[in-house]
Amino acid sequence: GAGVSQSPSNKVTEKGKDVELRCDPISGHTALYWYRQSLGQGLEFLIYFQGNSAPDKSGLPSDRFSAERTGGSVSTLTIQRTQQEDSAVYLCASSFQGARGEQYFGPGTRLTVT
Amino acid sequence: RKEVEQDPGPFNVPEGATVAFNCTYSNSASQSFFWYRQDCRKEPKLLMSVYSSGNEDGRFTAQLNRASQYISLLIRDSKLSDSATYLCVVTLDTGGFKTIFGAGTRLFVKA
Numbered sequence: 184g185a186g187v188s189q190s191p192s193n194k195v196t197e198k199g200k201d202v203e204l205r206c207d208p209i210s211g212h213t214a215l216y217w218y219r220q221s222l223g224q225g226l227e228f229l230i231y232f233q234g235n236s237a238p239d240k241s242g243l244p245s246d247r248f249s250a251e252r253t254g255g256s257v258s259t260l261t262i263q264r265t266q267q268e269d270s271a272v273y274l275c276a277s278s279f280q281g282a283r284g285e286q287y288f289g290p291g292t293r294l295t296v297t
Numbered sequence: 298r299k300e301v302e303q304d305p306g307p308f309n310v311p312e313g314a315t316v317a318f319n320c321t322y323s324n325s326a327s328q329s330f331f332w333y334r335q336d337c338r339k340e341p342k343l344l345m346s347v348y349s350s351g352n353e354d355g356r357f358t359a360q361l362n363r364a365s366q367y368i369s370l371l372i373r374d375s376k377l378s379d380s381a382t383y384l385c386v387v388t389l390d391t392g393g394f395k396t397i398f399g400a401g402t403r404l405f406v407k408a
Contacts, residue, residue, distance in 0.1 A: 216396070225400035226341070226384070239395075274340055285331060286386075286396070288340035 185209065187289035189275050195295045196265055204260045204292045208277030215258050216278070216286060217250055219271040226274065232258065265296045298323055300397050301387050307403040314375045318402045320385030321367045328394070330361055330368050333384040335401065341384055344370075375406045 188207045196202050208215050217229040228242035232252040243249070247266075252258040262269055272293050276286040303320045310316045322330075330347035345352065347359040347368050358371040368387075372379055385399035 218398075226398040228396070228398075231396075284329075285343045285346065286341075288342065291340055 187275055187277050187287055189273075189289035189292050191292055192290065193293045193295075195297060198267060198296055199264055201261065201263045202265055202294065204262075204273050204275075204294070206258045206260070206275030206277075206289060208256065208258070208275070209279075209287055210256075212277035212279050212287075213255070214278040214280070214284070214286075215252055216276045217258070217260050218274045218276070220274060220291075221271045229260070229273075262294075265294075267296050270294055270296045299400075300324055300389075301385055301399040303383075303385050303399040303402045305400060305402060307405055309405045309407060310375055311407055312375055312377060314406075315371065315373045316375055316404065317369055317371045318383055318385075318404075319367050319369050320399055320402075321365075322385075322387045322397075323366070324387075324389050324391075325363075325366065326389050326391060327366075327387045328390050329388040330359075331386040332357075332359055332368075332370050333386055333398075335382045335384055337381075341398075344383070372404075375404075377406050377408060380404055380406045 190205045213234045215232045218226045230250045231239040247263045250260045272291040274291045276288045278284040278286045332344040333341040334344045335341040347361050351360045356373045360369045382401040382403050384401045389395045
């Protein structure tokens with residue numbers, strides 16, 4: 184079946200602009216996660232959605248970052264007023280069993296802020 | 298102290314070698330354990346779950362030691378294609394479930 188998809192695959196933007204990154208999870212997966220990974224670094228948790236519960240936003244680095252998940256499916260991560268330190272690969276993952284289950288990752292969006 | 302710790306490596310081993318990685322976790326409320334593999338500039342992919350009794354999948358064996366709070370991954374008969382970063386993943390129940398990824402251990406298998 185179809186895996187997790189993300190778009191765009193690459194995004195180059197100028198400092199100060201807003202960007203939106205999209206994630207389509209695997210159908211039927213109730214949990215959705217956003218992470219970011221800087222070059223050569225580990226995964227940094229950003230936000231977690233589980234069903235209709237309030238999202239766990241504890242990993243968002245600043246109020247410039249926000250995410251929503253509409254209809255329990257597609258999610259959008261928005262970064263406002265981008266900074267150069269936001270440059271990273273943004274990875275989305277989904278899971279059938281919430282935080283207890285295996286996560287399946289999308290290919291990521293490589294964001295470059297110039 | 299980090300909640301999940303791994304030796305970053307790199308581990309450089311010849312083809313055919315056996316190599317083992319450990320991962321320690323600090324929270325005894327940890328519930329589920331996984332090993333993921335991440336190739337260079339690719340997304341992480343699930344390698345295997347880790348069960349209390351230990352489990353094997355082909356050349357890969359995972360073990361869990363709850364008393365000492367670590368998990369291990371053993372790779373036998375290493376292949377060039379095993380070269381990757383191996384991520385240890387732990388989920389915690391702290392009133393709500395939380396997933397924590399280790400920073401990874403790099404493995405290079407040489408011909």
